[in-house]
Amino acid sequence: MKSETPLHRLQAPPHWRALALASDLHLGGQAPRTTDAFLRWLDTLGGRADALLLLGDVFDAWVGDDLLEHSRNDTEHAVCAALAALGAQGCMVAVQRGNRDFLLGPAFAARCGALLLDDPCVLEVAGQRIVLCHGDALCIGDQAYMRWRAVCRDPDWQGQFLAQPLTQRLQQAQSARAQSRQAQAALEQPADADADEARRWLLAQHASWMIHGHTHRPREHWQGATLRQVLGDWDLDHAAPGRAQALWLRPGDAWLRVDREDLMPWLQAAGELAT
Numbered sequence: 001m002k003s004e005t006p007l008h009r010l011q012a013p014p015h016w017r018a019l020a021l022a023s024d025l026h027l028g029g030q031a032p033r034t035t036d037a038f039l040r041w042l043d044t045l046g047g048r049a050d051a052l053l054l055l056g057d058v059f060d061a062w063v064g065d066d067l068l069e070h071s072r073n074d075t076e077h078a079v080c081a082a083l084a085a086l087g088a089q090g091c092m093v094a095v096q097r098g099n100r101d102f103l104l105g106p107a108f109a110a111r112c113g114a115l116l117l118d119d120p121c122v123l124e125v126a127g128q129r130i131v132l133c134h135g136d137a138l139c140i141g142d143q144a145y146m147r148w149r150a151v152c153r154d155p156d157w158q159g160q161f162l163a164q165p166l167t168q169r170l171q172q173a174q175s176a177r178a179q180s181r182q183a184q185a186a187l188e189q190p191a192d193a194d195a196d197e198a199r200r201w202l203l204a205q206h207a208s209w210m211i212h213g214h215t216h217r218p219r220e221h222w223q224g225a226t227l228r229q230v231l232g233d234w235d236l237d238h239a240a241p242g243r244a245q246a247l248w249l250r251p252g253d254a255w256l257r258v259d260r261e262d263l264m265p266w267l268q269a270a271g272e273l274a275t
């Protein structure tokens with residue numbers, strides 16, 4: 001089941017009855033409450049979900065899988081251990097890279113017992129073809145970002161970056177985040193997915209349904225007969241009220257039910273927000 005190359009097609013076995021999807025958790029030392037909420041949620045998925053699909057930006061930053069060799073990265077260790085525990089309970093875990101954790105690699109996947117998904121990846125479930133992607137590559141109107149994306153996805157650039165000492169990479173990631181926050185603040189509205197580009201992706205994959213994250217516009221975007229379903233980000237550290245949600249796909253014998261689940265009421269009831 002494990003593969004070094006990210007999968008660009010994922011076929012759901014016919015016995016699967018529930019797939020949970022989430023993205024943009026932005027976990028890390030800077031988000032202890034969000035991380036805690038995510039770990040609690042993972043704890044409830046065993047026996048309830050046949051698969052967990054994480055569509056990018058699980059981590060706020062990822063400067064290389066070798067950070068798992070250092071004991072101080074507690075959050076990353078805890079998340080990997082929880083994903084591995086979920087896998088051991090029979091839930092398939094699959095992870096797509098986002099714009100912040102684009103360096104997630106095979107060593108991370110092996111540690112979590114997870115599959116890496118290509119971007120895009122086509123999920124075949126209950127007779128449907130659903131295009132899964134993080135969503136950043138659809139924001140073609142943000143030309144500065146698209147230029148940066150081309151640079152940082154280049155294997156040579158990645159090789160040079162990864163050759164630097166870990167501390168230096170962490171510093172660079174931190175200043176890149178600060179620059180990106182400034183650039184975002186300067187925009188009237190954060191970049192959105194380009195509807196025509198999304199339609200081109202769907203056409204190329206012979207699909208009419210797409211699920212992605214990244215744009216933080218969690219709703220159903222219809223364009224003609226095509227559906228773009230956007231996942232919400234999680235933030236229980238810096239946002240008030242907090243946000244945490246998942247999307248569930250529930251294949252039946254002849255249909256596919258979709259539920260969007262707001263996890264905040266459950267987290268509140270579970271006492272997550274008690275200080």
Ligand SMILES: [Mn+2]
Nearest residue numbers: 057098099214
């Ligand atoms: Mn993103």
